Amino acid sequence: MSLKVRISDDMKSAMKAKEAVRLATIRLLMAAIKQKEVDERVELDDAAITAVIDKMIKQRRDSISQFQAAQRQDLADKEQAEVDVLSGYMPQPLSQAEIEALIAQAVADTGAAGMQDMGKVMGALRPQLAGRADMAQVSALIKAKLAA
Structure with missing residues (x-):
């Protein structure tokens, strides 16, 4: 099963389960993938989708450090929840x-x-x-x- 299909299936299951944070994060991911496909006029493969996810995770980690420096733990927790959802789509990290x-x-x-x-x-x-x-x-x- 391709990564794009898996993400789409997870979005449907998140809707059914009424998991608001997970659903919102997956929608952001789908939008980023769609934007990249429209910009480059190409269908993204799993490697390209992984690169999009990796970029999103890096952005969120940067935001977390910014929010923690500004004493905004509530926003840092929200970003961390998004990182947790996005990390589920990344390949197993190497030791x-x-x-x-x-x-x-x-x-x-x-x-x-x-x-x-x-x-x-x-x-x-x-x-x-x-x-x-x-x-x-x-x-x-x-x-x-x-x-x-």
């Missing part, structure tokens, strides 16, 4: 050891010798790690590996 193994493999495959080869390593890893790892964390691990 730290799995990420490090993939980085070591990518460094060996690309023949990276220093920091100037960081782009090659990131390019090789991005398709494998998209939606399954925090790319900022991956970038820091690659820098540490290449600096050593």
Whole structure:
């Protein structure tokens, strides 16, 4: 079952169960997917939908930190509830050891010798790690590996 169909089915079940927060979040997600499809005039596949979800999660995490800094825990809790719903559609995250193994493999495959080869390593890893790892964390691990 494609991710888009699963999201649509979940929206219907949220309506039936009268889960307001979940329904609102799924509607936001469907709107973001539709907007991307209209903008690019293309039908999104699961990888592209995962990228949309990942972007939405990042936006919400940024909002959470802003709201907490402004002492608005009520709004931070609302954003966290949305993150929880959206996270359910992301692929299973990789463990730290799995990420490090993939980085070591990518460094060996690309023949990276220093920091100037960081782009090659990131390019090789991005398709494998998209939606399954925090790319900022991956970038820091690659820098540490290449600096050593």
